[in-house]
Amino acid sequence: MKYSLTIGWLYPELMNIYGDIGNITTLIKRCEWRNINSEVKMLNPGFKSEELVNCNLLIMGGAQDKQQTVVNKDLKRVKKELCQMIEKGIPGLYVCGGFQFLGKYYKEADGTIIDGLGVLDLYTENSGENIDRLIGNMVFMPEVKELNKPIVGFENHGGRTYLGRKIKPFGKVIKGFGNNGKDLTEGAIYKETFGTYSHGPILPKNPEFADYLITKALEKKYNSRITLKSLDGSLEDNARLVIAKSLDIEI
Ligand code: GLN
Numbered sequence: 001m002k003y004s005l006t007i008g009w010l011y012p013e014l015m016n017i018y019g020d021i022g023n024i025t026t027l028i029k030r031c032e033w034r035n036i037n038s039e040v041k042m043l044n045p046g047f048k049s050e051e052l053v054n055c056n057l058l059i060m061g062g063a064q065d066k067q068q069t070v071v072n073k074d075l076k077r078v079k080k081e082l083c084q085m086i087e088k089g090i091p092g093l094y095v096c097g098g099f100q101f102l103g104k105y106y107k108e109a110d111g112t113i114i115d116g117l118g119v120l121d122l123y124t125e126n127s128g129e130n131i132d133r134l135i136g137n138m139v140f141m142p143e144v145k146e147l148n149k150p151i152v153g154f155e156n157h158g159g160r161t162y163l164g165r166k167i168k169p170f171g172k173v174i175k176g177f178g179n180n181g182k183d184l185t186e187g188a189i190y191k192e193t194f195g196t197y198s199h200g201p202i203l204p205k206n207p208e209f210a211d212y213l214i215t216k217a218l219e220k221k222y223n224s225r226i227t228l229k230s231l232d233g234s235l236e237d238n239a240r241l242v243i244a245k246s247l248d249i250e251i
Contacts, residue, residue, distance in 0.1 A: 003218055003226075004037035008055030011063075011071050012042050015098055018154060020061025022201035023093065026210050027057070034229050036214070045074040049081045057217035058085065062096030062157075062199060065108040065126070072114045075101060083119045091192035091216040095202065096157055099187065099195030100124045109158050120190050121164030133158045137243055138176025138198060139251060140186040143169065144212070150174060150251045151206045152240045153198025161197075163188055170196055175247045192216050207236050 009024055024040060031038040041051050052058075063071065075082070086092065086102075100106040103122035107113050110128065135156045142151055151171065160180035163169060169179070170187030178186030178197060187196035194213075196202060203210040211228050218226045244251040 002035065002037060003222065004039070005031060005057060005214065005217055005221070006055045007038060007040045008043050008052055008058045009040055010043045010058060010060035010098065011045070011074075013044055014067040014071050015063045016061045017063055018156060018199035019201040020095055020199055023059055023061070023095070023203040023210075026201070026203040026207065027059070027214065030207065030210050030214060030231065033231055036218070045070070047078075049078050052078055053081050053085065055085075056090065056221045057213060058082075058090060058092035058094075060092075060094045060098030060101070062098055064097075065110070065112075065158075068097050068100070068106065068108070069112065069114060072101065075117070079117055083117055086119050086191065086193045089191045089220060091213050091220065092194065093202070093213060094193065094195045095199055096155070096197050099197065100159055100161065102188070102190075102193070102195055103161065106159060120188055120193070120195065121166035122161055122188055122195075124159040124161040126158040126160070128158070134160075134177035134181050134197075136176055137247055138178065138186070139174040139244065139247065139249060140171040140176070140178060140198075141174060142171040142209070144189065146212055147208055149206070149208060150240070150244075151198060151202065151209060152243050152251075153196070153200035153202045153205060155197040155199065157197055161188075170194055174251070175249050192220070205236065205239065207231070207233055
């Protein structure tokens with residue numbers, strides 16, 4: 001049987017910085033290498049909610065505050081459907097600005113408060129001082145039993161995210177800032193939804209996580225256990241070692 005996946009790329013033109021497009025390319029290629037069909041739905045402002053609900057995996061990248069304000073208005077139209085998908089366990093990856101939308105609110109650098117979807121118990125505030133942005137390569141250890149290698153990425157955000165009691169972090173910071181530069185938490189996990197501050201982009205640098213998302217999306221769609229054919233990851237492992245060395249850490 002030939003499997004197929006529909007990947008919903010939320011706001012590809014507005015929410016796509018620091019190489020986030022690489023997450024889509026990685027998912028397509030890793031499906032192709034296993035003879036899995038994949039189709040990418042470009043969900044630009046004004047997209048129809050039917051297009052969204054037919055997706056098996058959702059991806060949203062990050063953006064500057066300016067684009068986030070525009071996207072936030074459009075996102076309100078599909079809030080109900082998107083929250084239902086997250087609650088149903090449709091897997092998704094939401095990076096930085098995308099991650100901030102999942103929480104209760106995001107206070108932008110100029111003090112404007114934009115309401116989030118409120119589906120994750122967290123909030124984000126940006127103090128507005130440019131000097132205070134959290135920037136650099138980052139490494140964190142994911143708190144997901146299937147993922148046993150540190151995740152390497154790149155972060156650049158003014159917002160500080162604080163998790164509430166009802167939400168688990170995606171991982172623990174080894175190097176870098178993560179959610180707020182204080183409590184060593186990075187990102188968040190809710191059901192099969194992952195929020196992270198890691199651009200980089202995250203999936204090509206950490207293919208085990210890409211495969212985890214593909215597996216979960218297929219399992220949900222076909223309602224059966226899926227084991228993906230393994231692929232050679234030595235190039236990515238070496239790339240991670242180079243980054244770790246440059247950061248003076250051992251992974
Ligand atoms: N504009 C948001 C912030 O500065 C998100 C940035 C991003 O997506 N890299 O916190």
